[in-house]
Amino acid sequence: MSVTARGSLAEALSLRGIRLTRQRRLLLEVLDNAPGHLNARELLQAARRTDPTIDRATVYRTLHLLKTGGLVDELDLLHLEGEEHYYERRRTGDHVHLGCPQCGTISEFETDLVLELSQEVARREGFTATGIRIEVRGICKACSEAQVG
């Protein structure tokens, strides 16, 4: 489980003089092994199952660090429910999030259009993208079939 990720993490952080603490390792491990997208509260709860002393403030401080360092992406999944943000490990391939307000499901979608967009932004605007967030709201397949069916 995520040994490589842990390796790259140590690299990525220690190079910048950022310490790899027990808590940071734990939080990234939780994010790696999480089935879906976690918000800060859920991340804290999950981490506390391993280390009951870890604090809310540490979670927020670590998330900030990981966001800035490009290791984690922050999403709001269109705030389909609540105002919290959600977090996921940054992967190699960018992806789009599809949210269906009707059933509350979030699904993921990969497409070359994400890359195309960052290229077009660079070409036409001179803007060098470092991160892209695409979130689509709409009616998912299951919901639209259930409605007409």
Add this chain to the structure above:
Amino acid sequence: MSVTARGSLAEALSLRGIRLTRQRRLLLEVLDNAPGHLNARELLQAARRTDPTIDRATVYRTLHLLKTGGLVDELDLLHLEGEEHYYERRRTGDHVHLGCPQCGTISEFETDLVLELSQEVARREGFTATGIRIEVRGICKACSEAQVG
């Protein structure tokens, strides 16, 4: 100033049995005439210059209404600063927001790729998009030119 918008607003709302109150008209007018993107606090402040009695709760309730009704889009502009959300009147052409953390500037970018994306999502996933939010973080032209100089 936004007479047509007001007309279409009355249509759009009264059809659904939603009353066009003094406060709602005012809030939409402020959004229409705002130079950039406003968060809820700024929207309240601006509205109070015309109607000092308007309340925070009304702003939030109205924003919720307008979001649900598709008249206003909620953005978080990658939370470059703060956790608030920002609001803008929905226009005909979808557009992308480009945010530069270095100088804090938000710019807008129009491209057919937005439409292409919603089509691809429909074709490959059976997902009917009702709204798309694309936010790109990166280094703007001015900042990258200033850096290399």
Add this chain to the structure above:
DNA sequence: GTCGTGAATGCAACTGAGTCGCAACTGATG
């Protein structure tokens, strides 16, 4: 190993965005 030091953590108090229940008010309809 152990030591020293600056960085990170836990804690508790705080901030402020957003929500809610309720009494007073008002826009639409006839």
Add this chain to the structure above:
DNA sequence: CATCAGTTGCGACTCAGTTGCATTCACGAC
């Protein structure tokens, strides 16, 4: 006008996220 459901202002509340500070700890130097 008169009616009345929908809407507003208000004040109290919730709770995500932040901050200051004393304590602890990661990690490089020895």
